[in-house]
Amino acid sequence: MSKVPLTQKALVFDAFNGPLEIREIPVGVPEDDEILVRIRYSGICHSDLHIWMGDLEAISKLPIIGGHEGSGEVVRIGKSVKNWEIGEKAGIKLMNFNCNNCEYCKKGHEPLCHHIKSYGVDCPGTYQEYITIRGVDATKIDPEMDLAEAAPILCAGVTVYKALKESHVLPGQIVVLTGAGGGLGSLAIQYAKAMGMRVVAIDHESKKEHCLGLGAEWFIDAFGTKDIVERVRELTNGGPHGVINFAVAKKAMENAVQYVRKRGTVVLVAIPKDSKIEIDTTHLIFNMITIKGSIVGSRLDVDEAMEFVKRGIVKVPIELVRLQDVREIYQKMLEGKISSRAVVDFSLI
Ligand SMILES: [Zn+2]
Ligand SMILES: [Zn+2]
Incomplete structure (x- = not known):
């Protein structure tokens, strides 16, 4: 089993429009139905900017770790998880925790489920080095796919x-x-x-x-x-x-x-x-x-959207940045100066 540290770096804010600080926080321990993913890349979505600005104040839970386009690999597996192996590439999208049992879930409209929670809004997001997620919520990323290119597909794509x-x-x-x-x-x-x-x-x-x-x-x-x-x-x-x-x-x-x-x-x-x-x-x-x-998509929609990128017929223009650069990227977004998708590369911390 790969070594997982007890603490990790995360980008946190305590107040809307407030400072974005890198802090040392504990690494989560996966529940029985969860996996722990080491995040390698996290896309910076326009919604992250709006969450930080307080536009989703009604549902946001302060302090917030933003980010909802994470990609990385599985490093721990809860004991009741059946569908993941250590080392597999996994993706973390915005909306998760759907019940799988209501009318919307049964029809494949999980984002409309009443139980939905969103990473980076009402639970800690992907601007951290490690994240826990239910095995049924995480996206399988093909081993051949580039993780940096895969990240923006989890929301934008x-x-x-x-x-x-x-x-x-x-x-x-x-x-x-x-x-x-x-x-x-x-x-x-x-x-x-x-x-x-x-x-x-x-x-x-x-x-x-x-x-x-x-x-x-x-x-x-x-x-x-x-x-x-x-x-x-x-x-x-x-x-x-x-x-x-x-x-x-x-x-x-x-x-x-x-x-x-x-x-x-x-x-x-x-x-x-x-x-x-x-x-x-x-x-x-x-x-x-x-x-x-139309709001994001189902787990199946994410899989389908990924497939286009894997086949090379959709290209994602990305620019790799550091976790500490997120505030600067928000500023550029506000000024309309972003042309490609900024993606946090956690190896650059
Ligand atoms: Zn988004
Ligand atoms: Zn449901």
């Missing part, structure tokens, strides 16, 4: 993949991605293409080459286009079959409802500060339009 599935856009049909040049959008272009969808990317003109390079078929300048609704309809011959909204803007969501094709689906992922939008219900009814939300 599965979020976009699930949203695309929820759009019910079929191969050969058209999907519009708003905010396509950002972190989630850049992954979504690749997933959509891999799923056979034709992509219209909408973002700032400066992101045009980036989006087209990733596989978008068309690009629309979000700020320089006079009438976005008309332009999308014209380009897509009556509107796209689905829209995934990654833009943190009310107008982008309202436009999507206007330009989506009859019987089309608008999937909302980004959460702007003012998250209320105005909808012309007559337009919605007469055109049989669906508007829905």
Whole structure:
């Protein structure tokens, strides 16, 4: 059995917007149904920034160890765990502790279970060197997969993949991605293409080459286009079959409802500060339009999302950083200066 220390380093904050400090804390001991994972990498998600800022104050439990995109290997196994071996690669996603016995769990919608708890929000997350997790919650990562590349798939990757599935856009049909040049959008272009969808990317003109390079078929300048609704309809011959909204803007969501094709689906992922939008219900009814939300994905969705990366058809642009750099990355996120996924490399502590 590999040696596990008694204490470890963790990035902790005691107050929202407060200092992020590296502290020496005890290494968790796995319960009978849990495994202990040595975390090698942890992606820095935009939600981590919002949790630190107190936007999820109602459910957050201070002090908090953030992080919910962890990857590493199993170093201890609880005695009733059947599905893990020491040394196997494991992933830690955001939502866990589902009951496996309610209507939602039985249908494979675990994130909707009433018992769900989220790593890095209401229980300690992946900005620590070791973490305990139930054997049934941890994600199996293929031995061939690069752990640094796997980390962002546990939240960002599965979020976009699930949203695309929820759009019910079929191969050969058209999907519009708003905010396509950002972190989630850049992954979504690749997933959509891999799923056979034709992509219209909408973002700032400066992101045009980036989006087209990733596989978008068309690009629309979000700020320089006079009438976005008309332009999308014209380009897509009556509107796209689905829209995934990654833009943190009310107008982008309202436009999507206007330009989506009859019987089309608008999937909302980004959460702007003012998250209320105005909808012309007559337009919605007469055109049989669906508007829905999508949040992360099930354990199976995570497995499926990983498979695309393993096969090399979705690439995750990552930048490795140190645990002590997380605060600086949050700042860059606030300034919109992050282009690739920042991933904490625990070997750099
Ligand atoms: Zn996340
Ligand atoms: Zn349940």
